[in-house]
Amino acid sequence: MERIARLLANIVGPEYVSTASEERYFYARDPGLMPAHSPDYVVLPQSTKQIQQIIRLANQEKIPVVPMGAGLALTGLVIPLKGGIIVDMKRMNKILEVNEKARYALVEGGTSQGALKSYLERHHPRLRHSVPDAPPTATIAANVSIHGQGRLTQQYGFNSDLVSGLEVVTGTGDVCRIGSCALSGSWFSKGAPMPDLSGMFLGWFGSTGIITKVAVKLYPKKNLRDVEIFVTDRAELVPDIVFEITHTEMAEDILVFTQPKPMMFKDNHHVSFYITGDTEEELEFKRKMIWHALDPFIKSKDGGFMGIPPIMKPVLLESPQRSASRLADVKKGGGFEYSGPIIMLEAYPECMKKLQDLAAKYDLAYSGMVRIIDCGHAAMFAFAFAFNRADADMMERTRNAIKEVSDFVLDIGGLHWKPTVNEQKLAIAHMDPNTRKLMEIIKANLDPNGIMNPGNWEVC
């Protein structure tokens, strides 16, 4: 172990390698409920070249390598299941380029969402990227790697759909550029019109390579932004309500939330939609379009607009929403866990019922949140439960509830989002054999020694 640590120190510098029990304890776990497993080494590289050297060393020594952003997935994706080297990417945090006219930003693989948001606000105020509601420490590369979503997902798709170029170090130690950047210095397309190779890295959780640079598409940032909430107490109408809103093409973002407390929220489904405009006139036009679209639900007394209290509006308009993290302290216990399957929205009523059943069965505080993806082509339904980290029984009940969601997802034809290792195994078991074979080919060629985030997507 000392020999390897010395070799790693030669690569990144001795101050950026640790085998200490403190780092091995902390990096063994994420804030969720998955079992801990210690790394042997934690390293903080600062360049693509250093990552290349780390992966080459790991191949020689057959040591696992687990890349890590902020480690916020909650499903154990950066827990080093077979030990090895945690590569904490956050020292690679430079914003390398913003191309205003082609609307993309190129950043290093450890750049945080918050840093890019702040940079754009200061230097390119008419542009924005799709900011997730994960804490701003979440890194852009990790977020696209797990097919994360953000504030522009309703309009433009998963954040991984908004990638416009990648630089990766494959499991063989090769540095590879994906997209227009492979041919030129421009990062405007991740594939088209050529074969799109980004799929060999996006969604693989680092098990085929480490993203060292990522370019993401930027979109117009309007001067004004507002939010409205349409409420119904009939779960079965939610897909129709969302369909009507998306049909107008007027909404920036659409979320549906439900929670039992405070009492005013109980048993209601809150469809919150965001609108933007450069002028009040534009905003009002969009608002009216959506009002008209929802008019039939009001006339049939199936729903209505909720007056948003002044104290609540800034909370809803904040991006990222600090309130999303605060769910962790609902039980004064520092934890929440959620399973967020990607579903077709028509499954909303079933999911809603399942969430409430599980909360009752396991006596848990719950919150349901749905993010509409790409004009309603899909939705992410978060089955979220708050737990107290000091209450082992509550943690176990939460684990059991989440496990039930894992099985339920496949029953309703959904896909596990940022799946746990067990969910990955479920998916592989249910997968078309030829699809699995294709994944095997990719994995075997990009990571022949099986060192990249082993345990994840183990198709071979």
Add this chain to the structure above:
Amino acid sequence: MKYEDIIHRCFRCGYCKFTSDYIDFNCPTYRKFGFETYSPGGRMWLIRAWLNNEIENSERFQEILFSCATCANCVEHCVFTFREDLVNIFMAAREELVNKGIIPPPVRDYFKNISISGNAYKQPAEQRGKWAEGTAVQPYQGQEYLFYVGDVGSYDERAKGITKAVAHILAKNGISFGILGEKEICDGNEVMTLGEVGLFESLAEQNIALFRQLGVNKIITLDPHALNAFKNYYPQLGGNFEVFHYTQIIARLIETQEPNIGEYQAKVTYHDPCYLGRHNGEYAAPRKILQSIPGIQFVEMLQHSENSFCCGGGGGNFFTDILGGGDEAPNRIRVRQAIETGADTVAVACPQCAKMLDDAINAEELDGKLQVLDVAEIVMSALT
């Protein structure tokens, strides 16, 4: 351990590491060391692990705890209701280590110096008031204010210049004040933040008794760290005094007396001391002073006020130097932030910050491009 009932409530979301506008990570130890373990969330999880016997009290664990600059960036930006107690939790964990007697040698030596000499510099008490020789400054004898200088302002050569500047401004503008001279002992703020509560209480009780004996009601402090101790810790021990930082007095002078201030040509940015700003909410007074001086072009650093980046000297690190050294030392990061503004002067309002940033200017080889001056030194130069 105190606060044990809330230690598990950290979600380690990382808001605490940032500024409010996410410009950059703003936790000085996280910036310096880079490992998550050196962030507030890392400390929370490791303290809990230590209490649960999952990790031991190692040298690294001590470094993680004692390198914290107690700058309160985490208190400012954590999203949870227990955020007010974050620094208190880290101090409580230090207290546990102190009580067990297993602490870093520089911390142990600091406590020794204070307990033996009454100051951090191991200097005789008679030297404490030497800076006032040749000035008209009088011992405290019932004047309106006690001017409490503190260890750094009394013994450090660089800081003594700031002490003299403050005394000169106060005297020139008719403020009735006196000093304790050789009777002054350490205020104990760093002793407290480093977790030696017994020693702190002893110092505080001695100071409170002396202040009472001399009839002190109002105190002006040179050092924001002393301000913090007197305002926030002493009342719990019965020491209730009206306490001001010197910038608050000068700002009031500017408002009420309009002192004769001439031109001072400089492009100036201001570094907020954590114990004046985040700990005690005073952001306006130093800025008001600087902006009232003709000729000064005032510019803010990106990270300022509530988002100010610590110089790395807080939490006892000024004396123990656990957080210092290397390119990513907080004081070096801070002067790089200052030079980015185009300023030729970075103003401070704390002798510890002054010294920390002076050292950083040398390390960054910025001599001749950027200078560190205390607000008092600038005012003194501008007084006509």
